[in-house]
Amino acid sequence: MKEDWIESLDDVNNFINKVRTILSSQNYQLDIQLIRKDEDPLDPYTTQNTLLSLGYDEEDVVNELITLKASDYCKTAVDRKRPSSPPF
Numbered sequence: 001m002k003e004d005w006i007e008s009l010d011d012v013n014n015f016i017n018k019v020r021t022i023l024s025s026q027n028y029q030l031d032i033q034l035i036r037k038d039e040d041p042l043d044p045y046t047t048q049n050t051l052l053s054l055g056y057d058e059e060d061v062v063n064e065l066i067t068l069k070a071s072d073y074c075k076t077a078v079d080r081k082r083p084s085s086p087p088f
Contacts, residue, residue: 002087004077012070023062030058 022028034048043049051057079085
C-alpha cells in the first residue's frame with residue numbers, strides 16, 4: 001500500500017492558489033459527495049455527519065477552503081478505506 005507523503009511548500013502553495021482561483025470564479029461548481037456507497041450512516045466521521053455536527057453548508061466549506069494557508073497542510077494522505085481513490 002502506498003504511504004502518505006509531504007509535498008513541497010511550492011506545490012502546496014500552488015495547489016492552494018488554484019483552489020482559491022477556482023472557488024473565486026463565477027463558474028465553479030463544488031460537488032460535495034455527502035453519501036458514499038456502502039457507508040455506515042451512523043458513522044460520525046462521514047462527510048454528511050461531519051457537516052451536520054459542524055452546522056456547515058456548501059458556503060461554509062467554500063469559505064474554509066479559501067482561507068487555507070500552507071501552514072495548515074500536514075501531509076498528503078492515502079485513503080486507507082478506499083486505496084483506489086485519489087490521495088487527499
